[in-house]
Amino acid sequence: MDYIKERIIEIGRPKAEMVKDLIKKHGDDVIQDVTLGQVLTGMKGMVSLLTCTSKLDPEEGIRFRGYSIPQLQELLPKLHQEGEPLPEGLFYLMLTGELPTKEDVNHISEQWALRAQGIPSHVFDVINALPKDAHPMIQFNSAILAMSTESQFRKAYLTGMDKKDYWAPTYEGVMDLISRLPVIAAYIYRRVFHNEKYIDIDPSLDWAANLSHMMGYDSIEVQRLMRLYMVIHADHEGGNVSAHATHLVGSALSNPYYSFSAGMNGLAGPLHGMANQNVMHWINKMLREIGTDSPSTSQIKDYAEMTLRNGQVIPGYGHAVLRKTDPRFTVQLEFAKKYAPDAPLIQLVDKIYQVVPDILEKTGKVKNPWPNVDAISGSLLSSFGITEYPIYTVLFGVSRALGVLTQLIWDRLYGLPIERPKSQNLQWFAEKVNYQP
Numbered sequence: 001m002d003y004i005k006e007r008i009i010e011i012g013r014p015k016a017e018m019v020k021d022l023i024k025k026h027g028d029d030v031i032q033d034v035t036l037g038q039v040l041t042g043m044k045g046m047v048s049l050l051t052c053t054s055k056l057d058p059e060e061g062i063r064f065r066g067y068s069i070p071q072l073q074e075l076l077p078k079l080h081q082e083g084e085p086l087p088e089g090l091f092y093l094m095l096t097g098e099l100p101t102k103e104d105v106n107h108i109s110e111q112w113a114l115r116a117q118g119i120p121s122h123v124f125d126v127i128n129a130l131p132k133d134a135h136p137m138i139q140f141n142s143a144i145l146a147m148s149t150e151s152q153f154r155k156a157y158l159t160g161m162d163k164k165d166y167w168a169p170t171y172e173g174v175m176d177l178i179s180r181l182p183v184i185a186a187y188i189y190r191r192v193f194h195n196e197k198y199i200d201i202d203p204s205l206d207w208a209a210n211l212s213h214m215m216g217y218d219s220i221e222v223q224r225l226m227r228l229y230m231v232i233h234a235d236h237e238g239g240n241v242s243a244h245a246t247h248l249v250g251s252a253l254s255n256p257y258y259s260f261s262a263g264m265n266g267l268a269g270p271l272h273g274m275a276n277q278n279v280m281h282w283i284n285k286m287l288r289e290i291g292t293d294s295p296s297t298s299q300i301k302d303y304a305e306m307t308l309r310n311g312q313v314i315p316g317y318g319h320a321v322l323r324k325t326d327p328r329f330t331v332q333l334e335f336a337k338k339y340a341p342d343a344p345l346i347q348l349v350d351k352i353y354q355v356v357p358d359i360l361e362k363t364g365k366v367k368n369p370w371p372n373v374d375a376i377s378g379s380l381l382s383s384f385g386i387t388e389y390p391i392y393t394v395l396f397g398v399s400r401a402l403g404v405l406t407q408l409i410w411d412r413l414y415g416l417p418i419e420r421p422k423s424q425n426l427q428w429f430a431e432k433v434n435y436q437p
């Protein structure tokens with residue numbers, strides 16, 4: 001057995017026992033009160049999920065197994081001293097809770113490069129059957145579903161496997177799926193934007209560099225950017241739409257492909273991952289309407305206020321949990337200032353950052369006026385030559401697989417049951433609080 005699987009058993013079995021024991025001894029303990037407002041405004045702040053891969057602090061931002069992004073930059077294995085952590089290392093950390101060695105990271109890189117070569121041909125037929133102008137997220141998700149013919153979990157389940165071992169075929173499916181997503185993403189990118197001139201995988205490269213390579217970018221800078229992008233988008237605790245959807249569908253024991261596909265349908269929404277593409281549309285429309293590539297802060301202010309007057313959101317700003325500038329925004333801005341200081345789009349993003357929070361604050365209703373990860377990711381990719389906006393959410397999805405699928409393995413290790421909250425009609429809520437109109 002692979003040594004990582006042996007380690008998962010050592011770490012996972014006592015945790016699974018603890019979950020059972022907690023339910024047995026404290027299943028009836030009250031841990032939180034729930035308000036009507038919480039239920040009717042998207043369950044914000046209601047603790048209702050068990051997630052171990054990462055945790056989001058409203059002020060500090062994301063921590064992966066307790067480590068902030070700057071700490072990960074310090075502690076996870078890198079290829080170059082100055083470089084970004086390898087996503088393989090973050091995967092290992094989220095999976096085991098332990099910092100990986102260089103050997104662990106190399107082992108995962110090799111596994112993924114090997115497994116990436118096993119995509120059946122019908123998956124590409126499914127992509128090719130779609131019109132080229134179908135949004136890349138449609139093509140991406142269709143390919144994910146088409147790959148579920150390979151599900152090891154489904155086969156193992158049908159053989160009548162013991163419940164406590166479900167995590168093992170889930171792990172195999174997750175490893176296959178994560179290894180193959182860069183191939184699929186790059187294939188769609190080359191199909192739609194580069195005249196179907198496909199580039200083969202290079203098994204000597206790490207996972208993120210391979211994605212960059214297969215997309216057609218072999219410079220060290222883009223490889224580094226891709227590693228950074230893949231690390232920072234990987235996870236955002238359990239309640240965000242893509243993580244929660246993956247977990248929910250997985251709770252029916254749907255295989256990793258079905259579960260991840262559900263998450264990707266959520267990521268494709270404009271209030272979630274698709275915001276990274278929409279930010280670019282918002283910026284471009286602003287430049288077109290103002291008629292300059294370098295608008296003044298007062299022109300940006302007028303445009304942002306018009307967006308609000310038109311009843312639209314300013315994409316890239318606001319967050320359901322965060323109450324400060326997203327550290328994923330900051331780390332990208334730092335990368336840009338270091339390696340592309342003159343990029344006009346980055347200067348523009350910086351200018352927008354000086355103007356928009358004030359405007360959102362003045363509405364009196366926006367709980368977080370600060371930028372999120374999507375406010376800059378597209379401008380950064382664009383500044384390094386990846387200018388095709390519709391691929392941005394696909395890249396987000398490739399990264400998000402690392403977190404949500406690691407958690408799916410843990411869902412199976414913990415032996416979590418099917419998720420089935422209670423719903424009520426409007427009259428029930430009104431009666432509960434003695435509502436008087």
Ligand SMILES: CC(=O)SCCNC(=O)CCNC(=O)[C@H](O)C(C)(C)COP(=O)(O)OP(=O)(O)OC[C@H]1O[C@@H](n2cnc3c(N)ncnc32)[C@H](O)[C@@H]1OP(=O)(O)O
Nearest residue numbers: 271272275313314315316317318319320365366367368372
């Ligand atoms: C990777 C990610 O998913 S990060 C988020 C990416 N999404 C975006 O950037 C889209 C723009 N932002 C938003 O729409 C929101 O801030 C969300 C969806 C991220 C969070 O939504 P919520 O938790 O409901 O935010 P909040 O409680 O602050 O909303 C209160 C009001 O402010 C509005 N608001 C929040 N953010 C913005 C914004 N960026 N621009 C304009 N209005 C906003 C809401 O639409 C809501 O208006 P309403 O009361 O008229 O319905």
Ligand SMILES: O=C([O-])CC(=O)C(=O)O
Nearest residue numbers: 235236239240241320321
């Ligand atoms: O946490 C959220 O709700 C949205 C988000 O930023 C993410 O999923 O990366």
